[in-house]
Amino acid sequence: MRRLLSLFLVLSAISCASKMKLRGEAVQQFTPLHNNDAVVVIEEYKKIPDSIPTKTIGEFHLKDGGLTVDCSYEHVLDLAKNEARKFGGNAIKITEHKLPNALSTCHQLKFKILKMDDIFPFQEMLIWSSEHSLDWKYFKGAPKIERPSFLCATLNVDYKNYKIGGKGSIEVLPIIVLNCSYIQPQYQNQHQLEYNQLKFDLLELYARKMRKAFNEANIDSQMKWQKFAEKIYNDIFNDFETEIYYLETETNFGLEYTETLRWKYRLKEELAETASLSTDSI
Numbered sequence: 658m659r660r661l662l663s664l665f666l667v668l669s670a671i672s673c674a675s676k677m678k679l680r681g682e683a684v685q686q687f688t689p690l691h692n693n694d695a696v697v698v699i700e701e702y703k704k705i706p707d708s709i710p711t712k713t714i715g716e717f718h719l720k721d722g723g724l725t726v727d728c729s730y731e732h733v734l735d736l737a738k739n740e741a742r743k744f745g746g747n748a749i750k751i752t753e754h755k756l757p758n759a760l761s762t763c764h765q766l767k768f769k770i771l772k773m774d775d776i777f778p779f780q781e782m783l784i785w786s787s788e789h790s791l792d793w794k795y796f797k798g799a800p801k802i803e804r805p806s807f808l809c810a811t812l813n814v815d816y817k818n819y820k821i822g823g824k825g826s827i828e829v830l831p832i833i834v835l836n837c838s839y840i841q842p843q844y845q846n847q848h849q850l851e852y853n854q855l856k857f858d859l860l861e862l863y864a865r866k867m868r869k870a871f872n873e874a875n876i877d878s879q880m881k882w883q884k885f886a887e888k889i890y891n892d893i894f895n896d897f898e899t900e901i902y903y904l905e906t907e908t909n910f911g912l913e914y915t916e917t918l919r920w921k922y923r924l925k926e927e928l929a930e931t932a933s934l935s936t937d938s939i
Contacts, residue, residue: 677728678721678722679718685714687746690741690742694747694786695783696738698751699748699751700754709775711748714770714772716768729764730764737766737768737770744770748773749769752768781835781836782834783795783835785830785857785861791850798837798838800842805841805844806838806849807837807838808833808853809838810832811834812830812863815830827868827871828939830864830939831860831864831936848914852910855904856901865934866893
């Protein structure tokens with residue numbers, strides 16, 4: 658399992674703040690996507706195969722709005738992805754990436770929002786969703802000898818939508834990284850797939866626990882985020898890793914199916930009890 662916590666904040670004594678400016682318009686649109694639906698990023702140097710039918714929704718430009726608080730590459734991509742979801746797009750094709758320089762500390766992008774029939778060749782991550790179960794195709798990593806399979810999972814926690822001196826919001830996403838998730842070919846069966854789905858569902862349960870902890874701590878400012886976020890994250894992620902240890906040992910890495918079923922039944926109940934904090938509802 659991996660840890661991924663976005664704790665970096667750009668602070669300033671300036672009492673006002675702006676945000677990235679978005680320019681462009683959609684020439685067509687489709688049914689909006691959910692926040693946990695995948696949107697892939699296709700970098701400048703990559704080409705889309707002619708064999709994948711693709712519709713262009715529109716061309717856009719994200720640039721520094723002046724006094725922008727957070728314009729790291731990850732945040733700018735996040736803004737672009739959210740814009741794509743609004744128009745039903747499932748891909749971002751970057752056409753120009755302007756790096757930070759002496760005039761601006763921001764990453765700035767020109768990009769196309771696309772609707773592709775197949776985003777899988779470009780997909781690097783998968784966000785948990787009750788509507789999308791795991792499939793062996795998501796295990797893109799080279800198999801290792803240590804264990805039958807490995808789910809490369811993490812909780813991505815970010816403090817978003819804040820302004821200097823104002824309030825923000827915390828986003829907790831349970832994700833798997835496809836390129837480091839693997840399956841040994843001889844174990845590619847339904848029981849092992851259920852075992853890995855169980856791990857993904859367990860990650861979702863702890864994402865819900867983390868959302869609850871952040872809500873109860875009332876972290877709605879930069880100061881509170883900096884003071885408390887890392888401790889909350891580490892405590893809950895430690896509990897998650899402990900649960901993973903017991904899951905792996907009691908099920909013998911998914912090879913003892915009776916034990917896997919026992920865990921599956923228990924987890925189903927806990928997910929039902931915490932449904933109001935589901936990633937589906939963010």
